[in-house]
Amino acid sequence: MASAFERLVLPHLDAGYNLARWLLHEEAAAEDVVQDASLRAFRHLDALREEETARPWFLRIVRNACYSYLETRRGMRELSGLDESELENLQVAEGLTALDPAEILARQHEHARIDAAIRALSPPLREVVVLREIEGLNYSDIADVLSIPMGTVMSRLSRARGRLRATLAPQGSPNPGQSE
Numbered sequence: 001m002a003s004a005f006e007r008l009v010l011p012h013l014d015a016g017y018n019l020a021r022w023l024l025h026e027e028a029a030a031e032d033v034v035q036d037a038s039l040r041a042f043r044h045l046d047a048l049r050e051e052e053t054a055r056p057w058f059l060r061i062v063r064n065a066c067y068s069y070l071e072t073r074r075g076m077r078e079l080s081g082l083d084e085s086e087l088e089n090l091q092v093a094e095g096l097t098a099l100d101p102a103e104i105l106a107r108q109h110e111h112a113r114i115d116a117a118i119r120a121l122s123p124p125l126r127e128v129v130v131l132r133e134i135e136g137l138n139y140s141d142i143a144d145v146l147s148i149p150m151g152t153v154m155s156r157l158s159r160a161r162g163r164l165r166a167t168l169a170p171q172g173s174p175n176p177g178q179s180e
Contacts, residue, residue, distance in 0.1 A: 125160035
């Protein structure tokens, strides 16, 4: 069973952590939740059906663990704000240290705007954006992870993208799709 767990679940730990971090907004909490989700996955590995892929199955467990965490520890209160250490890590990870300081600042500002826009989305819209645009899951897998119909995935994703466009549009420019 341990080798099946290593083969099926371990490759998806980073995706699980990423989803948890976006849902919880706390790195330490995300680590704890992914560890809990990993234990749950290990205990229930026999529940992985043949037709399912391990990634959506594991991400569903992570998502459920996130909401359980929020319910018990946070009373479903949303956390917000961008941690300064995240910006520093982003700078190092993207190799921005060799760039002009003005370019570094501009990129950090743009990443912070995108991050804030995603964080401002309601949890149902945020999770479809994270699963599709950041984790690269297809609509069918997202529907499986969230236990919702594929049409709901598509409508949530459309609404989320529209809100992100509106939030991230430069001030004074018309919203794409609007006529003047």
